[in-house]
Amino acid sequence: MKISPFSKTYEGRCVLDFPGIELQHGRIYAIVGANGSGKSTFAKILAGILRPDKRDRLFSGGAIGYMPQKNYAFRMSTKANLLLNGNDMARANALMDAVHIRHLANKRADRLSGGETARMALARLMMKQYDLVILDEPTAAMDMETSLLAEKIIVEYVKKTGCALVLVTHSLQQARRIADEVLFFHEGRLLEVGTAQQMLTSPEKDETKRFLEFYGF
Amino acid sequence: MKTSLMKAIELIASMDAELLDILSVTAQMSLQSSIIALLIGLPIGIWLGACRFPGRNVLLVANRTLMGMPPVVCGLLFYMLFSGVGPFRHLRLLFTVDIMIMAQVVLITPIVVGNMETYVAGVAPAVRETAKGLGLSGTKTFLLLCSECIYQIISAYLLAFSRSIAEVGAVSMVGGAISWKTNVMTTAIMQYTNRGNFSLGVALGIILLSLSLIVNIVISLLQRRLSR
Numbered sequence A: 001m002k003i004s005p006f007s008k009t010y011e012g013r014c015v016l017d018f019p020g021i022e023l024q025h026g027r028i029y030a031i032v033g034a035n036g037s038g039k040s041t042f043a044k045i046l047a048g049i050l051r052p053d054k055r056d057r058l059f060s061g062g063a064i065g066y067m068p069q070k071n072y073a074f075r076m077s078t079k080a081n082l083l084l085n086g087n088d089m090a091r092a093n094a095l096m097d098a099v100h101i102r103h104l105a106n107k108r109a110d111r112l113s114g115g116e117t118a119r120m121a122l123a124r125l126m127m128k129q130y131d132l133v134i135l136d137e138p139t140a141a142m143d144m145e146t147s148l149l150a151e152k153i154i155v156e157y158v159k160k161t162g163c164a165l166v167l168v169t170h171s172l173q174q175a176r177r178i179a180d181e182v183l184f185f186h187e188g189r190l191l192e193v194g195t196a197q198q199m200l201t202s203p204e205k206d207e208t209k210r211f212l213e214f215y216g217f
Numbered sequence B: 001m002k003t004s005l006m007k008a009i010e011l012i013a014s015m016d017a018e019l020l021d022i023l024s025v026t027a028q029m030s031l032q033s034s035i036i037a038l039l040i041g042l043p044i045g046i047w048l049g050a051c052r053f054p055g056r057n058v059l060l061v062a063n064r065t066l067m068g069m070p071p072v073v074c075g076l077l078f079y080m081l082f083s084g085v086g087p088f089r090h091l092r093l094l095f096t097v098d099i100m101i102m103a104q105v106v107l108i109t110p111i112v113v114g115n116m117e118t119y120v121a122g123v124a125p126a127v128r129e130t131a132k133g134l135g136l137s138g139t140k141t142f143l144l145l146c147s148e149c150i151y152q153i154i155s156a157y158l159l160a161f162s163r164s165i166a167e168v169g170a171v172s173m174v175g176g177a178i179s180w181k182t183n184v185m186t187t188a189i190m191q192y193t194n195r196g197n198f199s200l201g202v203a204l205g206i207i208l209l210s211l212s213l214i215v216n217i218v219i220s221l222l223q224r225r226l227s228r
């Protein structure tokens, strides 16, 4: 799956200049970088929510699933939120079990807590199959145990559907656990690409080294 | 004062024929005009709130201007168009309930539009982002947007309805406040007060206030449901 180069400018300031990349099916790509480095902008453009500066087709074909950094719960039950994205009741129940929200199935979804909303949104997305899935910090609002749970179902989903998955994350540990490749963003540019192990043990760029130091690597 | 109040309550209790006629004309006018205003204003309000296009701001300013239009100006406009010298005189609509409904629609549709636009503009970006992120169809996204707005739709309608029963300037000009024909609650209150017959006026006032109370209780209940 080939993604063409694109850029995004806000008020004359270029916040993202992406050189393009070839995504493989069945692989997980982690996007890491500091606040404001353009990760969410990248995710939104890929998902077709935002328009890049030049309106070319970014990539050819395929269904895209996208989970925003801020998730929205529709004013209906948690179960109904899942069923918006497909009507397989058994699958909805299995997904709610997987992220431990089965007990919230009949609760109004817009009254869930932040972490519960994130779990609901992840389960809702996974009701359907996509060729490319983009998750913008899906586990940021989750506790450690739930994060690990989410990682597990993300990996399972990729294995089962064979989609390519882009995972924006602030957790390098998470990237190391589940990502096949890590893309390091710095001030709107893709600075370095490599396997998680490679990036963590022998980063090439100084900015990457500095970023990693904060995490104790 | 005290006797008018007593007589007013008596009138209501005895279901005075003229009182009933006034109520029925009022209901006809207000229900019809508020439903038409909803049918026109709802899609426009959702469209203005959910979509960004060149000229949108111009439309918003125009709508706000219409929201602030004095009812008598609206009445004047319709009077000129439909009176003996106006271009639509052959329709013979002046001093009918129909023309009162038309004038009301012009007055209250902007209220529905403005009300919906503000609310939709608040929820549409998140709804659209989420729906697009899941890959839902355009139709499904639109229906979801509407269902997220359902309480707002009801409250916009009630607001339009209560404006419509309380309005007096435009309807008295184009309707003429003809007894047993185009006299509604507000115009009747004016008329009877001018004649020194307070009791019917007070009776109508009581009914108007009670209606307004009920509508506002419903709106506030809806708003309580809206706030999370």
Ligand SMILES: Nc1ncnc2c1ncn2[C@@H]1O[C@H](COP(=O)(O)OP(=O)(O)OP(=O)(O)O)[C@@H](O)[C@H]1O
Binding pocket: A010, A011, A015, A033, A034, A035, A036, A037, A038, A039, A040, A041, A042, A069
């Ligand atoms: N609508 C907008 N208008 C102007 N500037 C924007 C807009 N959206 C984002 N930006 C800017 O673009 C840059 C990149 O934002 P982005 O949301 O992509 O960062 P991020 O890497 O996702 O950060 P975080 O880790 O905090 O989520 C930031 O400097 C931000 O201020």
Ligand SMILES: [Mg+2]
Binding pocket: A039, A040, A041, A069, A136
């Ligand atoms: Mg972000």
